Amino acid sequence: xxxxxxxxxxxxxxxxxxxxxxxxxxxxxxxxxxxxxxxxxxxxxxxxxxxxxxxxxxxxxxxxxxxxxxxxxxxxxxxxxxxxxxxxxxxxxxxxxxxxxxxxxxxxxxxxxxxx
Amino acid sequence: xxxxxxxxxxxxxxxxxxxxxxxxxxxxxxxxxxxxxxxxxxxxxxxxxxxxxxxxxxxxxxxxxxxxxxxxxxxxxxxxxxxxxxxxxxxxxxxxxxxxxxxxxxxxxxxxxxxxxxxxx
Amino acid sequence: xxxxxxxxxxxxxxxxxxxxxxxxxxxxxxxxxxxxxxxxxxxxxxxxxxxxxxxxxxxxxxxxxxxxxxxxxxxxxxxxxxxxxxxxxxxxxxxxxxxxxxxxxxxxxxxxxxxxxxxxxxxxxxxxxxxxxxxxxxxxxxxxxxxxxxxxxxxxxxxxxxxxxxxxxxxxxxxxxxxxxxxxxxxxxxxxxxxxxxxxxxxxxxxxxxxxxxxxxxxxxxxxxxxxxxxxxxxxxxxxxxxxxxxxxxxxxxxxxxxxxxxxxxxxxxxxxxxxxxxxxxxxxxxxxxxxxxxxxxxxxxxxxxxxxxxxxxxxxxxxxxxxxxxxxxxxxxxxxxxxxxxxxxxxxxxxxxxxxxxxxxxxxxxxxxxxxxxxxxxxxxxxxxxxxxxxxxxxxxxxxxxxxxxxxxxxxxxxxxxxxxxxxxxxxxxxxxxxxxxxxxxxxxxxxxxxxxxxxxxxxxxxx
Numbered sequence: 001x002x003x004x005x006x007x008x009x010x011x012x013x014x015x016x017x018x019x020x021x022x023x024x025x026x027x028x029x030x031x032x033x034x035x036x037x038x039x040x041x042x043x044x045x046x047x048x049x050x051x052x053x054x055x056x057x058x059x060x061x062x063x064x065x066x067x068x069x070x071x072x073x074x075x076x077x078x079x080x081x082x083x084x085x086x087x088x089x090x091x092x093x094x095x096x097x098x099x100x101x102x103x104x105x106x107x108x109x110x111x112x113x114x115x116x
Numbered sequence: 117x118x119x120x121x122x123x124x125x126x127x128x129x130x131x132x133x134x135x136x137x138x139x140x141x142x143x144x145x146x147x148x149x150x151x152x153x154x155x156x157x158x159x160x161x162x163x164x165x166x167x168x169x170x171x172x173x174x175x176x177x178x179x180x181x182x183x184x185x186x187x188x189x190x191x192x193x194x195x196x197x198x199x200x201x202x203x204x205x206x207x208x209x210x211x212x213x214x215x216x217x218x219x220x221x222x223x224x225x226x227x228x229x230x231x232x233x234x235x236x237x
Numbered sequence: 238x239x240x241x242x243x244x245x246x247x248x249x250x251x252x253x254x255x256x257x258x259x260x261x262x263x264x265x266x267x268x269x270x271x272x273x274x275x276x277x278x279x280x281x282x283x284x285x286x287x288x289x290x291x292x293x294x295x296x297x298x299x300x301x302x303x304x305x306x307x308x309x310x311x312x313x314x315x316x317x318x319x320x321x322x323x324x325x326x327x328x329x330x331x332x333x334x335x336x337x338x339x340x341x342x343x344x345x346x347x348x349x350x351x352x353x354x355x356x357x358x359x360x361x362x363x364x365x366x367x368x369x370x371x372x373x374x375x376x377x378x379x380x381x382x383x384x385x386x387x388x389x390x391x392x393x394x395x396x397x398x399x400x401x402x403x404x405x406x407x408x409x410x411x412x413x414x415x416x417x418x419x420x421x422x423x424x425x426x427x428x429x430x431x432x433x434x435x436x437x438x439x440x441x442x443x444x445x446x447x448x449x450x451x452x453x454x455x456x457x458x459x460x461x462x463x464x465x466x467x468x469x470x471x472x473x474x475x476x477x478x479x480x481x482x483x484x485x486x487x488x489x490x491x492x493x494x495x496x497x498x499x500x501x502x503x504x505x506x507x508x509x510x511x512x513x514x515x516x517x518x519x520x521x522x523x524x525x526x527x528x529x530x531x532x533x534x535x536x537x538x539x540x541x542x543x544x545x546x547x548x549x550x551x552x553x554x555x556x557x558x559x560x561x562x563x564x565x566x567x568x569x570x571x572x573x574x575x576x577x578x579x580x581x582x583x584x585x586x587x588x589x590x591x592x593x594x595x596x597x598x599x600x601x602x603x604x605x606x607x608x609x610x611x612x613x614x615x616x617x618x619x620x621x622x623x624x625x626x627x628x629x630x631x632x633x634x635x636x637x638x639x640x641x642x643x644x645x646x647x648x649x650x651x652x653x654x655x656x657x658x659x660x661x662x663x664x665x666x667x668x669x670x671x672x673x674x675x676x677x678x679x680x681x682x683x684x685x686x687x688x689x690x691x692x693x694x695x696x697x698x699x700x701x702x
Contacts, residue, residue, distance in 0.1 A: 053659050053674050060667065077332075083314070087294055088677040089670040092316040096329070099315060103331035199516035207509060207520070209498045 002047075003031055011040050011108045013101065017047035020055030028055075034062045037072075040112045042104045046077035051085050060091060071096055071111045076104035117146065119153055125228040128157040131220055134167040138174030146174075150181040158190020159227045163220040165196030170204050182213060191215070195223040238360060238384070239286045240279035240340045241330060242272075245319050246293035248374065249345040251402055255517075256488065256505050260297035261345065262289075265488060266406070267413035267469055268435070268453045269424050271345075272298055276308060277422055278348050282340060283357035286311035288333050290326065292319045323378060338384055340368075344375030347398040347409035351420040354393035362387040373399035407503055407512035410486050414449050414469055425451055435472065453489065494520065543681040544626040547688055548619035548652070559613045562605040571596040579631035581623070582649050587634045588623050590615060597699065607699040609692060615652045625651040627658065627688045629672050648672070653691035655679075660694055 001024035002017040012033035020028060033039045043059070059073070066072020076098040078086070086092040098104035118133040130153050138146065153160060162178065170178075182192040195217045197205065205211040217223035249261035256264055263270040272289070279287045287310055289295060289302075295314050305312025315330060323341055327334060340360060342348075348369075350356065360368075361384040370376040375397040400406050413421055417431060425433030431449035440446075440458035447465035453472035458464060461479045468482045471489035476482060480497040487493060488505040497520075503510040510517040566572035573594040581588045593611040596602040605611070618624040624631070628651030655661075655675045656668035679687070 053661075053671055056670070056674070057659065057661055060670065080314075083316070084296065085674070087296060087316070089674045090294075091670055093292065093318070096318065097316050098329045098331070100330075100332035103328045107325070107328055199511060199514040200518050203502075203509060203511055203516060203518050207497050207499065207502075207518075209496060 001027065003028065005033060008105050009109055010112055011042055011105055013042045013044055013105065015044040015047065019050040020048060020058065021050065021052045022054040025054045025058040029058050029062065037065050037067045040068065040072055040108045042074045042076055042101060042108050044076050044101050045082055048082055051082050056085060056089060056091060060094065063094060071108060074098065074104045074108045076101045117149065121156060122224055124224050127159060127227055129224045129227050130157045130160040131163055131224060132160060133163045137169040138167060138177065139171045140173035143173045143177030146177045147180050150184065154184060154188060158185055158188040160185060160190065160192050161220050161223040162192060162194050163196055164194055164201055167201055170201050175204060175208060175210055179210060179213065193217060193223045193226060195220040238283045238338045238340065239334060240282065240284040240342060241326060242275050242287060242289045243326065243341060243343045244291045244345055246291065247319060255403060255510065258506060262298045263301055265471055266410050267423055268451050268471060270301065272302065274348060275342055278350055279340065279342065280308060280310060281350065281352060281356040282360035284310060284340065288313045288315055288330055290315045290317050292317050327380065338379065338381040341378045341380065345400050346371065346375030347400055349394065349396045349398060349412065351394050352422060356393050358385065359393050361385045369395045369397055371397040371399055373401055375399050403503060403510055403512040403515060407486065410469055411467060414451055414467060417449060423451065540681045540684065541622055543685060545620050547685055548616045548626050552616050555608065555613055558608055559610055562610050565601060566595065566605060569601065571599055571602045578634045579650055580634050580648065590631060603699060607696045609695050612652050619652060625649045627651050627653045627655060627684050627691060630654040630668065653688055655687060657694055658687040658691035
């Protein structure tokens, strides 16, 4: 899996590429922005091909560590396959999900400034 | 099942209170005890206001009672059916066999009015 | 022009309860799945793409509607939070919206429209506004600048009836049946108005059909039945001899027995509902129900068998340590056993289980816990089929809440849990996530692997603690 990180104002954009599974989950979990409880992250899933429970667990676990539980992690651009994994596990209710990364950044920036 | 006898305008009307569930388990005993009631009077009101549930065996038992009562030129009239029980009577068309009243007093009084010979309309 | 259809689970929860076999958005309304009505409306209004957004599951809807090519539109799906405003929804679907005019249709509602009017030019020319709304929460709102100038002419009719319960569902279905193909696009072949009949419908000569009726596919109407007036008969339905169905809806996969009179009712499976009083009764049919139960057993049999076999293996392998530890720990007073009542897999039923508490602070207790000795007595319950080997952690039945929570669709009490196998938190909502994942994804073989994984995880966790 490839993790690309860019910064956009106060919001970190973490783009995942490839598979997020048992092997790659630790790398994701230990990412600087993901691990920082104060950092708001937009997770760009456009190039994520595969997600299993370990990967899902890593994303859920990361959002649980965020100070801002409701939108510490905002998701964007998930493909249909990944969306179905979120759906059957009802995890979609824990996240705000956008189909556009720019829109997700706007939303996250708004929420961040509203909470501080 | 509580059974009381009431004298209405000189007519002896039996009032039976049905309670809880009427199904395969207690349908037979109703038919049996009904024959005893029938010795006392052919005119009976089944007060169903506390009857929660009835299935096809229970319905069969009530229809059996009606048949016995009709043979003795009497009648079985029903009172106080809740929505679910009423639905069973409508679904199975058993509704047409019985005179059905809102409460037991109306049902009992109807025997006095019709001289105890009607089989319902 | 594009349309976003927004549905909130809370609004159709009643339908899920009343008709558990079908996704509320696919609930047939005059033999046409509900979702097609707002879709038709979106298409009438000139949409080239439609997105269905919901805060709950959409998989059933997705597998029915697919990508929308059947209707000649692009159909996609997305999630939302129940409290999301239109503004947030437009943001969440920004890529979908692009810079086109957007119509947001909200609510589990029946939209009263008439296909002969020109909704397309109206949707294109109206200013940004609420086109229609009803107090219960349904609305149609237009966003973005008008595409074409406003034309003169009659306003196309548009009103909204919320589908908030059986009564309105019944009313809306009857409205669709009675105005029928004049206003809506309805399924079935009709030789004359008010009478639409699907494929493979078998009726004996003595059947009477009284208009209006709408009959689905694979329907058998046996001798002397009377259908209608105002009857909606779904697909895979049998109406047995001398029965009458009038002013009623008979949903898919329903059998109506002999000599019955269904009037003003909604029948679904073996349930008969009265839309006015809200009461419902079970239509008994021992033959039909026994058939369904058997096939259920058959489909789960390989899984149960696998679970039992592996449980047997565990019983044999762990028998010696169990006897040893049980004896030693009992003597040491580190073994506390009690009976607890837990929810069974069957809704409303409970099973009583041995609850063994080990004192893990003492080394002997810790080793026993690492070997999952506290689960050992439960293994025998797998042999009798009362428990699964892997599934959910058994939930204690509380006297106050005797029923299993309705949300626990994936609940299957077991010796080991999927959460343990995947090292998820074993309590609360997070464990339910992994249970739902495996309910959809697992099979007998995967279960075996996960059982061993759970056992080994327990071993590591307890022995390191």
